[in-house]
Each structure stands twice: as structure tokens, then as C-alpha cells.
Amino acid sequence: MTKRDRPHIIGLTGSIGMGKSTVAQMFVDEGVPLFDADAAVHQLQGPGGALVEAIEAMFPGSTNSEGVDRQKLGAAVLGDPAALQRLEQLIHPAVGEMRLAFLKQHSDRPMILFDIPLLFEKSGAEGVDHIVVVSAGPEDQRSRVLVRPGMTEERFEQIKALQMPDAEKRQKADSVIDTSRPLTETRQQVQKLVQKLKASLA
Template sequence: MLVIGLTGGIGMGKSSAAAHFKEHGVPVFDADAYVHKLYEGEAVPLIEAAFPGTTRAGRVDRGLLAREVAGRPERLKALEAIVHPLVTQAEIDFLCAQEERGAAMAVLEIPLLFETGAETRVDVTVTVSAPEEVQHRRVLEREGMTLQKFEALRARQLGDAERRARADHVLESGSTLENLHGQLDALIESLKLKDGRVMERLRGSRS
């Protein structure tokens, strides 16, 4: 099975690309969505122990937690040390399950793919990119988003130029959704010709 790592900065169109993979029958693991699940389950007692007072009614209060780690790199690293291993194990379990079902390829949708070293767990990396002005417009149109929040989120991510340079494939999402879908259709067809190698190693790391 071929493992595809899908990434892209906030507002670049990564979710639209992931949705199109799904429409082609390619299973997708959404790392961000899984973190939300952890914040309502398995990670709650671990985070409360490390960051007392940041949980409410059995779930992590994301606002309180964000304030706890804001501007404190050592606290952010402590949080990542809790969350990242749980997400990584869930990704491996997902991939093994998809392989057992006979999937030819599967996608890990990971916003911080390169930042967290997750590119070592995929065969192919794909980034979605758009011009900066398009990114700004998309993000600032989101409910509750401010320029300050946007800049804080972007500060945690690689710059678009570096992400493009490191990815095996770049999808341009600055124009129409149809254009993005056309690029994805061509990419998916080309990836059908590639052999996956990373699963051999990941199978052995499954707990």
C-alpha cells in the first residue's frame, strides 16, 4: 500500500484536497480531527496532570490550554510530547487497518507534516499551496478568526516556500476548485503506478 502524506498551511486548501481523495475512494486519516477526539477522551487525564485546570467536564478546554502554552515553547513541547505519540500510533493503526482491507493507497492529512518529522512515515509527500493574498482572505473569512490568531498559527508552521521545496508534489489551489480537482485526478492516476515501501517498517512498530 502506498502511504501519502498530505499537508499545507492554514487556508491553503488541504481539506478540499483530502475530501477529493475520499471521493476517489482513498481512505484519509485527519490528524487534526483525531487531536480533537483525544481532547475529549484519552488525552484528557494526561493533559490535566501536566496542565492543571485546563480541562472542564471531562474534556480539554482548548482556550485555556492555548493560553497555558502561548509564548512558552517549553510548555508547548510538553503538550506535544503527550499528543504526538498518541496521534502517531493512531495513524499506524489506521494504515494497518486500511492495508488489511486491501486499499491500494491511503492518505495521512497532517498540517505539521514536515515540522513533526512525519514525512518519515509516508512514501510520498503532497502539499497544497495558494498565493499569500488568497490564504489571508480565506483564513480571515473564518468565524472567530483574527489577524493575531492567524499570525500565531502561521508562526508554528513552515513557510509555504519551504514546504513546496520539500514536498514531492505541489497542488496549486489558488484558482478554482475544479482546477484543484483536475490536478488531484492526474496525481492520483500517477500514484497508482508507485509502489509503497513504508508499510513494511510501520507494521513492525504497531503496538
């Protein structure tokens, strides 16, 4: 698939707690098909998922009848770069295949959205035409993350340490969506960007 005979690919990313899922849904509301990398991973690791057996073999005790126990798996790899790398080498190719299938399925659309949490960290920027970074102030980020079930200050800091700093992401972005503002304003930012991209592709 060459760049000319496929949709314009928007890569959506942002650090934890920045409101990326909310913004992704706003793009969907504007008629842009979404491939959600996290949802793909959930599917691969859920009940009957394609990777459940391989993950259990790699990390014994990390799965049950519901598929992968994400908390147990997270505990097995957090703070162990070698274990995390082994897990990623298993997951990334499988997600890549699903993304390719999605691209073929929507090949007639003017643009599609790839929600890629670690777009910069894992060189997911390759093959993306326009990078959108979802961003908010540090206090907004912190307050959003710490209300999540099972989240602690220590875990939040560990996750943040694995992610490129927000300021760096903003610099690398083609567009930034600021979610520190009211939802209506965030939606307006998304609508304007979609209109702008459609106009540039026409």
C-alpha cells in the same frame, strides 16, 4: 510492516488556510482512505477522550465536561515553547498509535492518505512515500484565515511563525496542489495525481 507489504503512503500537508481539508476530502472522493491527524487529536481530547485527564493535570482548568477547551489550552501553550513541547510529547505518541492501527486496518489498499498539518515541522515526513503540499497565494491564505471565528491578525501571524514558509514546503514536495484556482480545477489536479500514483504502483 515493510514498504512492500503496506499501502503507498501519501503525506498531505500545507500551511493554515491553504485548503488542505478540502483537498483531503477530494482524495477520499477518489477512494483513498484518509487518516486525519487533527481529527485524531480531537478524538483524544473530546468527551471521554484518552488524554483529557492527563491534559487537565498538566494544564489545570483547560478541560470541562466536553473534554479539552481548545481555546483555553491554546492560550496556555501559545508563546510558551516549553509548555507546547510538553503537550506535544503527550499527544504525538497517542496519535502515532492511532495512525499505526489505521495502517493495519487498510493494509490491503494500494494507497492511503495521512493528513499531517506539521509534516515538515515535526519530521512526520519519515515513513511517507509521497509528499503532497496544498498551497495558495498569500492573499488567498490571509482572507480565508481571517474569516475564522476568533481569529485575529496577531494570532494568524503567531501561527504562521510556527510553520515552515509555504515556498519552502513547495520545494520539499513531491507534488503541489494549487488551491488558488476554482474548485473544479483543484479536483482535476487531485484526480490526475491519484491516477498517476495508481499507474506507478501497478
